[in-house]
Amino acid sequence: MKKITCKTVISRIIVYTYKDYRLNGKIKTAQFLSFLFMLFLLISTVHGQIFTNVFFRDSNTPLQLTTSSLPYYTYEEIMVGTHLKIVVSSDTAERWFSGVDGDGGSLTIEGDYLNFGALSARGPLLDEDWSGSHLPAAGSEPDYPDVILWENEGIYGFDLYTDSHDVNAGDWFVIDYNATSVGDCIVNFYDHRISWDLPVYYLCFSQVPTRDFNNDKIVNFQDFDIFLNHWLETNCTDPYWCGGADLDRNSVVDFQDLYAFCEFWLARTE
Numbered sequence: 001m002k003k004i005t006c007k008t009v010i011s012r013i014i015v016y017t018y019k020d021y022r023l024n025g026k027i028k029t030a031q032f033l034s035f036l037f038m039l040f041l042l043i044s045t046v047h048g049q050i051f052t053n054v055f056f057r058d059s060n061t062p063l064q065l066t067t068s069s070l071p072y073y074t075y076e077e078i079m080v081g082t083h084l085k086i087v088v089s090s091d092t093a094e095r096w097f098s099g100v101d102g103d104g105g106s107l108t109i110e111g112d113y114l115n116f117g118a119l120s121a122r123g124p125l126l127d128e129d130w131s132g133s134h135l136p137a138a139g140s141e142p143d144y145p146d147v148i149l150w151e152n153e154g155i156y157g158f159d160l161y162t163d164s165h166d167v168n169a170g171d172w173f174v175i176d177y178n179a180t181s182v183g184d185c186i187v188n189f190y191d192h193r194i195s196w197d198l199p200v201y202y203l204c205f206s207q208v209p210t211r212d213f214n215n216d217k218i219v220n221f222q223d224f225d226i227f228l229n230h231w232l233e234t235n236c237t238d239p240y241w242c243g244g245a246d247l248d249r250n251s252v253v254d255f256q257d258l259y260a261f262c263e264f265w266l267a268r269t270e
Helices: 006-024 029-044 113-114 222-229 257-262
Strands: 052-056 065-070 072-074 083-090 106-109 116-118 146-152 155-161 171-177 181-193 201-208
Touching: 052 116, 065 181, 083 106, 106 116, 113 116, 113 181, 116 155, 116 181, 155 171, 222 257
Parallel strands: 072 201
Antiparallel strands: 052 083, 065 072, 083 171, 106 155, 106 181, 116 171, 146 155, 181 201
16 A cells, blocks of 8 residues: 655645635735745655564564554453564655764664563674664664664663665664563654654553463463363462463462463464
């Protein structure tokens, strides 16, 4: 589906306004040219859309979005141990570069959410740049693009900058995400052209106990066999929860846990 951008809308306004005003004699050419000049000033300040998509790390299978209520994007439940990749893309060749067209952007986890998820960039690490995390469309200059660690008290993430010249529409950056603990985690997406203080939106992940008991990246009969070895065990306690089979954490492995196990049958963690 073709995207209708702000620039497209403004261009259409220009055409229809000119036709209407000329046909009805409401405006002279000089007045219209002044009007046109002001609109082009407005167009020059309109940025292209920079956005994220979330996939399982070792494939291009997207993680399903369950609700979208700006500024929150909430995804389907994932198991602890799931590895995702967050791809930052653009529908325009505009630069995302410090000192030129703004100040790039960032992906971060902040505050208590650091207990539930972790972001990582891809190497090799060249000086401060995680060079494996910027993709060809972000440019290829020796000094830029850059993916640089942002680590302060209560903040962990990465600043993202494109090349200053050789930029194309497409996928710009990839940052990996690991679900580390049961609970909710929020990843903040910043576009520093808009604000350094407030994220543009939030990626919300809800994380449940793993069913991949043997850590082979898929929930299958091998995991079911491990689950059955703990069937009807009681006195399950933190942190082991009867080998992880007490999925609802009620101290017994029963039919509720079996139902919870089946919900993720053949689910992958990467």
